[in-house]
Amino acid sequence: VSGSDIVLIAVPVSATESTLKAIRHLVNxxxxxxxxxxxxxxxxxxxxxxxADRAASFVPCHPIAGKESGGVQHAEATLYEGRQVILTPQxxxxxxxxxxxxxxxxxxxxxxLKMRPHNHDAAFAAVSHLPHLLAFAYFQAIxxxxxxxxxxxxxxxxxxxxxxxxxxxxxxxxxxxxxxKHEVLAQSKRFRTMLDxxxxxxxxGDAAALEAALRPISEGRSAWSLPVIPPGRPTAK
Amino acid sequence: VSGSDIVLIAVPVSATESTLKAIRHLVNxxxxxxxxxxxxxxxxxxxxxxxADRAASFVPCHPIAGKESGGVQHAEATLYEGRQVILTPQxxxxxxxxxxxxxxxxxxxxxxLKMRPHNHDAAFAAVSHLPHLLAFAYFQAIxxxxxxxxxxxxxxxxxxxxxxxxxxxxxxxxxxxxxxKHEVLAQSKRFRTMLDxxxxxxxxGDAAALEAALRPISEGRSAWSLPVIPPGRPTAK
Numbered sequence: 001v002s003g004s005d006i007v008l009i010a011v012p013v014s015a016t017e018s019t020l021k022a023i024r025h026l027v028n029x030x031x032x033x034x035x036x037x038x039x040x041x042x043x044x045x046x047x048x049x050x051x052a053d054r055a056a057s058f059v060p061c062h063p064i065a066g067k068e069s070g071g072v073q074h075a076e077a078t079l080y081e082g083r084q085v086i087l088t089p090q091x092x093x094x095x096x097x098x099x100x101x102x103x104x105x106x107x108x109x110x111x112x113l114k115m116r117p118h119n120h121d122a123a124f125a126a127v128s129h130l131p132h133l134l135a136f137a138y139f140q141a142i143x144x145x146x147x148x149x150x151x152x153x154x155x156x157x158x159x160x161x162x163x164x165x166x167x168x169x170x171x172x173x174x175x176x177x178x179x180x181k182h183e184v185l186a187q188s189k190r191f192r193t194m195l196d197x198x199x200x201x202x203x204x205g206d207a208a209a210l211e212a213a214l215r216p217i218s219e220g221r222s223a224w225s226l227p228v229i230p231p232g233r234p235t236a237k
Numbered sequence: 238v239s240g241s242d243i244v245l246i247a248v249p250v251s252a253t254e255s256t257l258k259a260i261r262h263l264v265n266x267x268x269x270x271x272x273x274x275x276x277x278x279x280x281x282x283x284x285x286x287x288x289a290d291r292a293a294s295f296v297p298c299h300p301i302a303g304k305e306s307g308g309v310q311h312a313e314a315t316l317y318e319g320r321q322v323i324l325t326p327q328x329x330x331x332x333x334x335x336x337x338x339x340x341x342x343x344x345x346x347x348x349x350l351k352m353r354p355h356n357h358d359a360a361f362a363a364v365s366h367l368p369h370l371l372a373f374a375y376f377q378a379i380x381x382x383x384x385x386x387x388x389x390x391x392x393x394x395x396x397x398x399x400x401x402x403x404x405x406x407x408x409x410x411x412x413x414x415x416x417x418k419h420e421v422l423a424q425s426k427r428f429r430t431m432l433d434x435x436x437x438x439x440x441x442g443d444a445a446a447l448e449a450a451l452r453p454i455s456e457g458r459s460a461w462s463l464p465v466i467p468p469g470r471p472t473a474k
Contacts, residue, residue, distance in 0.1 A: 014444070064391065064392075064393040065393060065394065083393070084391065084393075086391070113391075122384070123384070123387060123388050123391050124391070126379050126382065126384075126388045127379065127388050127389070127391055127392040127393070127396045128392070128393065128395055128396060130375070131375065131395060131396060131399040131400075132395070133432070133435060133436075133439075134371060134375060134399075134432070135399060136435060136451060136454050136455075137428060137431040137432040137434075137435050138367070138368065138371060138428055138431075139454050139457065139458050140431050140450075140453075140454045140457075141424070141427045141428040141430070141431040142363050142364065143453075143454070143457050144431075145363065145427070147359070147360070147363075150360060151360050151363045151364050152364070152461055153464050154301065154321065154323070154350075154360050154361070154364055154464070155301075155364035155365070155461075155463070155464070156301040156302060156320070156321075156364070156365065156463070157302065157463065158365055158368060158369070158401070158402045159364045159365065159368060160462075160463045161398040161399070161401050161402070162368040162371075162372060162398070162399055162401075162402060163368075163458055163461075164395070164398050164399075164458075165395045165398070165399060166454055166455065166458040167455050167458040167459045168451075168455060169455065170448050170451035170452040170454075170455050171448060173451055173455075174444055174447045174448040174451060175444075177439050177447065178439060178442055178444055178447065181439050181440070181442070184439065185436060185439065185440065187378070188432070188436060190378045190382070191374060191375055191378040192429075193378070194374040194375075194377050194378040194381075195370070195371070195374040195425070197374075198370060198373060198374050199370075199422060199425060202370075202414050202415060202418050202421065202422065203418070203422065205415055205418070207251070207411055207412075207415055210411045210414065210415065211407050211408060211411040213377075214373055214405075214407035214410055214411060215407040216377075216380075217373045217376050217377045217380070217403055217407075218373075218403065218404050218405060218406065218407050218410075220376065220377075220380050221376050221400055221401075221403040221404040222404045224389055224392075224400075225397075226392070226393070226394065226397045227390050227391070227392070
């Protein structure tokens with residue numbers, strides 16, 4: 001990292017502090033530090049502790065793209081094209097470095113959004129961290145059954161897509177689920193309440209009410225599509 | 238259907254009986270009846286009631302392919318290529334028609350598997366019906382939150398894949414979840430037990446135990462892939 005203009009750290013979020021500590025003395029003042037962590041409140045605290053009077057150089061980032069498989073061998077040049085990258089700068093973050101971070105991600109084809117760290121963590125507990133937790137729990141609930149081998153040999157494309165994120169890196173997801181545990185558990189509670197409601201309709205054999213419950217869900221999901229925003233229009237949130 | 242050699246009914250499973258009743262008098266003896274329902278025990282009972290002394294002509298089928306969008310406008314000629322189709326013939330089913338059904342599905346590029354109806358329904362509760370229920374519950378738990386619009390605008394590819402099946406047809410899934418409710422609720426119970434276990438580790442902040450729990454899941458899912466069997470090798474299960 002010595003002599004770099006930009007230092008991008010991509011480690012499980014709990015390793016942010018030790019990683020920054022290990023490299024900060026190698027880096028000239030004015031260099032841009034960024035991360036790619038899926039939680040931001042904990043990462044910001046870690047950067048403050050590690051960088052102290054140079055915390056202004058750290059721009060917290062979360063690119064909304066990635067894959068379940070890590071490592072340089074899975075690198076993909078167009079991974080961020082048309083995707084969103086969230087920045088959660090603090091009042092003390094150097095605004096020139098925020099601009100530089102925005103320029104870098106934009107150059108990769110991404111659209112840059114700014115959010116408060118807490119809002120970021122609440123939103124991603126809902127749309128990313130909870131689904132990972134559910135996919136992990138679901139896959140394991142199937143895999144540990146005596147008939148698992150037969151079941152898994154019969155699974156189709158729905159199963160494939162529903163469980164894809166259960167292949168996520170254990171170290172990465174251990175950290176995310178712990179760093180954002182209050183938001184994740186709160187979202188899980190909402191999910192369980194909805195599951196209870198649907199199961200009660202199934203248990204009761206209430207076909208009309210079950211269909212009435214499923215219809216807006218099916219329509220809502222059919223109407224949703226992955227936000228793919230033409231790059232070059234930074235927006236604030 | 239009058240004059241047909243093969244009648245393939247593709248309706249929500251609860252409509253199987255009325256559909257067969259409406260058409261049986263139009264069809265010559267010896268004609269092959271098939272369905273594409275995701276549950277088999279209830280469909281077999283419906284066919285027995287509807288076809289009575291001609292129930293031997295009905296070969297229960299479940300092709301393991303499909304999409305969340307129905308209708309002729311979404312038809313796809315290669316939908317079954319390299320996919321599995323399960324037949325659940327009964328002791329009284331005409332073996333020549335079972336062979337004919339096998340030939341038809343094989344000609345579409347699918348691999349044909351035979352199973353007992355109860356085993357079929359247990360397996361698909363695990364690998365298909367429960368994930369649909371979970372995806373429905375999860376999507377709605379997000380969609381009904383005050384911040385849903387913001388959250389949904391931030392969701393990424395993981396969310397897209399995890400929730401794809403929540404766009405399933407309400408009438409189709411109402412029927413499947415009700416027809417197979419005992420198996421589905423039993424699988425949901427297993428899932429909840431696993432979710433409880435993972436949440437307890439998160440609640441306790443036990444990083445080592447959480448990683449140890451996630452590792453075999455991640456490895457198991459990474460090692461799994463969609464069964465794509467070269468066509469032309471019918472197998473029994």
